[in-house]
Amino acid sequence: MHNVLRTVNGLDNINTFDLSNAVLIKRNNNYYINITAYKNKLNTETNQILSFDLGIKNQLTLSSGLQLKYSIEKTKKEKRIQRILSKKVKGSNNYRKLKVKLNKEHDKTKNRRTDTRNKIVHYLTSNYNIIITQNDSISGWQRIFGKRIESTDIGGIIEALKHKASTLILLYRFIPTTKECSKCHNKYDIKLNERIYKCSKCGLISDRDYNSTLNDIYYGTKTHKFKKLKVPVEYREFKPDRDNASTLKGFNVSPYVSASFVSETGSLNVLT
Template sequence: GNFRVLGLHQIPRGVEIAGAVLVRKPSGYYLHVTCYLAKGDSPEPIAGQPRRGYLEAVGLDFGIGSKLTLSNGIKIDFEVHETPRLKRLQRKLARAKRGSKRRGKIRFLLRREYEKLNNRRKDAENKVLAFLKLYGKVVFQDDLLASWARLFGRQVHSSRIGGLKLRLRNSLKAPIPVGRFEPTTKECYACGKRHELPLSQRIITCSCGWECDRDVNAALVILRKGLGLSPDQALGLDRPEVTPLEKEAAARILGSNPSIRVSFLQ
């Protein structure tokens, strides 16, 4: 029979629907739609969405304190923790008798709570990705996140840095990855000299006169390397600054999610 489907406005105009799968989740039924688009074509923009790629190239530095630092000085922190309700349900499940109706009910409630948690994390990830799509070129370092997880554990998991990096490669129009072994956090953006910096030192000061926030310097080095510029070629360039367009876009796209915090380095 027929049934009502909400959210069809999310399907881009001008694409061909190739198939659909009905999926059952703890919160209800959902329709996963697959669309066909010829390679090289772009779907018509959905009304109200900003145009992709109208800003300049940007470099990204991923971290733990500030999850994402842009070469223009924008810092984005996003982390969605487990809720107190989820932890209570986990404790109740551990105490419930196996095979009882109460245990089955708790497991159902726990699945719903996990679904809500994953939805919040995906929403934060989607918002950050939507903001980055405004840049014509995005340069980032292809770090090995397994080593991060061993050092920082839950902080890496709750921020979904790995999922965001994977989607950067697959979703952006012009992603430019930089080799994971490039010493971007130790190198001076202006002259290329390498410094040994402890994690507690947040400002890099070089003998050439360059002084900058450590994360912003790393993002600038990543941008320079991704664009194939030497320190001498980058020396004459003005240091990127946050434009009014970027501030407006950050407030509009990222400000709608309470799990995302944005700051602008002056």
């Protein structure tokens, strides 16, 4: 019997885990080992609350004031192979060989997107144990925005949080958090191309996505699920992270993700 696998990369990352099983997988003429391992869950019950807003321009805006932006497009190599494949005779040897190469490139792009999504989810669940967001219809977004949604896999973030977050509170998707002022809760029909929310009643000026996250906090803390948690009063009043420099310095989720604060991206006074 030939030795198919001479070395296995990545095993050094699971030294502290309890191994359950391993399955050898062949995909696109490559071999992989799918390992299931378990690790004792650390006690992270800090009652730290976070909400986030998903978007097209900025993929995530957090109630801490942090905005995450990323997009992982198909590589030039993948597009080139796809163009060449479209000119080949379907079922021919050259077609099959190119199809294998294309599938490998597809997998690489998919893995980069999945890895980025998982690292974002890990950041959220490691620092906050109560996470609030709206249950947006990402599939509906994809029908409108197409590749801009596909290249970010933002829909997978909520799905992953359902399994990994200590407490995930999903709000009804039709609550008008974008239209509502987070300070006085007055509402007005803000247009899609307006990036700054300006309240005509109380004078609040805010990044529209950040304003939406604060409304998520407002409505999330009124839900029955939140009240059952019996969060101490001192944790219920949300305060944004004011130490922007140290937060950005310590933020290193993925090379594909750029991070900034709403005070740097259009908001005038929400963090002051």
